[in-house]
Amino acid sequence: MMTREKIRLFVDAPLHEGQSIVLARAQAHYLFGVMRLGPGARVALFNGHAGEWVAEVAEAGKRGGVLAVLGQSAPQLDPPDLWLVFAPIKKARTDFIVEKAAEMGAARILPVQTAFTNAERIRQDRLQAHAVEAAEQCGGTFVPPVAALQKLDTLLDAWPADRQILFADEALVGGSATLAGAIARGGAWAIFIGPEGGFSEAERARLRAMPQAHPLSLGPRILRADTAAVAALTLWQSRLGDW
Secondary structure, three states: OOOOOOOEEEOOOOOOOOOEEEEOHHHHHHHHHHOOOOOOOEEEEEOOOOOEEEEEEEEEOOOOEEEEEEEEEEOOOOOOOEEEEEOOOOHHHHHHHHHHHHHOOOOEEEEEEOOOOOOOOOOHHHHHHHHHHHHHHHOOOOOOOEOOOEEHHHHHHOOOOOOEEEEEOHHHOOOOOOHHHHOOOOOOEEEEEOOOOOOOHHHHHHHHHOOOEEEEOOOOOOOOHHHHHHHHHHHHHHHHOOO
16 A cells, blocks of 8 residues: 555546546645645646545646556555434535544534525535535545435435434433433434424434334423534444444
């Protein structure tokens, strides 16, 4: 294996030794305008499914450039089979949830519209870009796909029978539904985080009626949605994940 480089870049291209990667204008600006790299400098590349590769700057310009792939520096590392289902909130806090989910090993990110969701639409492309940036920063080689916004009922109508659900239930704050009682098996999972105001009574009733669903208290205090997402991901990863 080659030495891993600190500057990392996601590329939507196959990666193999000897390949030339033509940079988009934004990528060239980042490498040559922001990071001040020049010909001969090395960077790490990943495409989400082929591990990490070292590349050398072959051409550097203000509007473009070319990287020459030298060799692989790390194998592909995929996250556990864990989805994060969440209701979008204010823009900056939604961005935060997506970034942290990517950093913490979510395999898929699914925004949903619930009874109390304030946001009626999202910029899926912008959220996907945040997931890419998070993977670049945290040293990951996998980028979780961010799904289009859909209604919670639509998602649950087609929910796979073999995927367990861990949902943070505000009604259980300070209660006894702890992680130890909720998580007792591996396999495919999803974490559900509600919006400001939490899930509605009807939504909680539907989730509780599903045999795959496990309600969970996240402690004695009601957490903000973005905090709850990070807390639930941390608890799941520490018990069943790859930590």
